[in-house]
Amino acid sequence: MSLSVGDVLTGIDIAAVAHGGHFVARHDGQVIFVRGCDTGEVVDIRITEVNRRYARAETIAVRTAGEYRVMPPCPVAGHCGGCDFQHLEVSRVRELKRQIVAEQLQHLAGLEFTGDVIAVSPTPFGWRSRMRYHYDENGRAGLRAHRSGDIVPLPADGCRLAAESIATPPPWSAGTELIAAAADSGTVFVAAGSTQSVRETVSGRHFEVAADGFWQAHGAAPQVLTDAVLEGLQPRSGEVAADLYCGVGLFAGALCDHGVTVLGIEADRTAVALARRNVPQGSFLAGDVAKVADRLPQVLDLVVLDPPRTGAGGVVLAAVLARQPRAVAYVACDPAALGRDLRLAAELGYQTETVQAFDLFPLTHHVECVAILKPE
């Protein structure tokens, strides 16, 4: 029997977790990706999407609960797209992410991941230093529902994942977006697209960042990632490095502080202008890394790659690795893209020495990895 959106299926056995915040189930041979459950549970589901290869569904009732299930503290958890796993203990969520990282690296790169997903804060709440709130036609603030344009209004006490100062946004115009930034220089609420900037401080270095521009979301992330990159690269004074997808110069600044000469490349021109101010010792190029990689120095000692979810890809890896760096730090927000790129790097003569995974997006399905690559 073929499935349709809205169908309710009862007593469905939930199997392994899959990349993306859902779990695999099967019904009459058809694969269904189910949200809001855990491996080993038996649940009732409602189909939310059907395509030729699989269906998607949400859990609507739990018949046999798993041992890690908890009551989500947020009343809109499960409807709002901001969290995937608020119904599970955070240690269980980290274990699920470990399974995802291990599975993706094994499947896509033939690598064995033996680590854990490292907790970076004592609580899984209050970590988001940036929020994008959507105001509905009645002027109520909310967040987008999962895989939908619908706006789920915030509960009265705000978003549990947001830093306290930005968890309950102020009234704003109906039908608009509001950016909230809990920065080291203070909290600001600005209209989407605003040019206002805030100041962040990492290892004593100040970074001016557009409130509506990219900055690592978890309050602890800039320091955690900087430490992991420096530990992996072990920079030496006088070396030459590239910081690719450099944003406002986070890693470039840390490398310059170790006496390294750095070229940063970044597509967002506002971020490049800020990087030049933030890291005057470095030089910065605005552009698509794949298109301007031929302007990298002919010899590089060190490289940091911190691409968007799509990964760096073959053109960028080939250009970077042809310069024979002695070490590459690859900061990845998608373990699948990381797996694909680590395989490509291996084909180009670079082996993965270590992979660390950090829980920089607690209670969501996202996980951040830092891989260190060295020549064979």
Ligand SMILES: C[S@@+](CC[C@H](N)C(=O)[O-])C[C@H]1O[C@@H](n2cnc3c(N)ncnc32)[C@H](O)[C@@H]1O
């Ligand atoms: C994950 S962020 C990392 C930023 C920075 N490393 C940091 O930690 O603050 C990825 C950055 O890549 C930039 N970006 C995305 N696609 C790009 C491309 N094709 N070429 C250059 N930069 C790009 C984005 O604007 C964003 O600043």
